[in-house]
Amino acid sequence: MSNKTIKQRIAVVAASALTAGFLSVVAMPAANAAAGDVTITTSTGTITAPSFSGSVGTGTITATGTVTFAAALVASSVAELRISGGTFTSVTSGAIINGDGTRAYQSAYGVAIAGLVAKPTAAGRDMVVTSFGGTSGTADGGTAAIAAAAAATTRVSTTTITVVAAGVSGVYSSAKSWFAIVDSASTGSSVTNADTTYANIINAGGTGVISYSLKDALDAALASTAIVYATIKSGACVIGLNTAPSAGTMVVGVSPTDLIYVAQADSTNTPAAT
Numbered sequence: 001m002s003n004k005t006i007k008q009r010i011a012v013v014a015a016s017a018l019t020a021g022f023l024s025v026v027a028m029p030a031a032n033a034a035a036g037d038v039t040i041t042t043s044t045g046t047i048t049a050p051s052f053s054g055s056v057g058t059g060t061i062t063a064t065g066t067v068t069f070a071a072a073l074v075a076s077s078v079a080e081l082r083i084s085g086g087t088f089t090s091v092t093s094g095a096i097i098n099g100d101g102t103r104a105y106q107s108a109y110g111v112a113i114a115g116l117v118a119k120p121t122a123a124g125r126d127m128v129v130t131s132f133g134g135t136s137g138t139a140d141g142g143t144a145a146i147a148a149a150a151a152a153t154t155r156v157s158t159t160t161i162t163v164v165a166a167g168v169s170g171v172y173s174s175a176k177s178w179f180a181i182v183d184s185a186s187t188g189s190s191v192t193n194a195d196t197t198y199a200n201i202i203n204a205g206g207t208g209v210i211s212y213s214l215k216d217a218l219d220a221a222l223a224s225t226a227i228v229y230a231t232i233k234s235g236a237c238v239i240g241l242n243t244a245p246s247a248g249t250m251v252v253g254v255s256p257t258d259l260i261y262v263a264q265a266d267s268t269n270t271p272a273a274t
Helices: 003-020 143-150
Strands: 038-053 056-071 079-084 086-090 095-097 103-106 113-120 127-133 154-164 178-182 207-213 227-231 237-240 250-254 257-264
Touching (some): 056 079, 079 113, 113 154
Antiparallel strands (some): 038 056, 079 103, 095 103, 178 207, 207 257
16 A cells, blocks of 8 residues: 555544544634733743633742733734733834833734743732734834734733742742641641630640741742751740650651640659649
8 A cells, every 4th residue: 555545544534533523623812812812921020820711820939020911813803912010112013002001002013922031020019911812904004003012902901920039939938837736646737827716725734735837928838948946945845746745845856747746854853834
């Protein structure tokens, strides 16, 4: 059987499968895109990769990072992107950025925008990029297209990028970490800073439990190699990482979540009842 015959048979089988519904081919030509439809092509300083769910985009980057947008070619239409909490710093092609970097206009009818770079203003402030679809126009583009894009009022998508300080990922944050005195070891690692009522009062012979969960400023757990130092000064108490410690005034734990146990140094002869 010749190569030509093999190719013809493959083509017939594929066509038959499509007809029978076994295979499906989906193409998204640029002509089917709507004015103002944008995509995120890349990002830097990425903590959580920016992405879209429908017309809503989200992500997290550092204050020194960037997010790059693109818009598909749409015949006889234009798009505009507006930004708050940041600026458009550059574009590869297809758009004109205004003087203060807060707006980017499609530069001609039916052209694609490529490489539109958005940079955040500062950590702690969201960078929000909103796209708008322009009115249909003629094929001449140029000044008329820019004017149409600037007048666009149909909101198409909104992308909200959380901006955090560089270097906060994996770095201990006292604001996000949790410590609590709990009433038993069965409670596991702490999920709140609230102490269990009366858990700080322990009968002689009993063991107090301090639960902790260490996180960074992004509310993510620290690495399993996180080191925890705990010390007590009272000679009447001992501390440990195991239930009912009998000696020691200092522990070193290697875990972002764990329990620290505190007991009387002499649970039998200590006069105190609690």
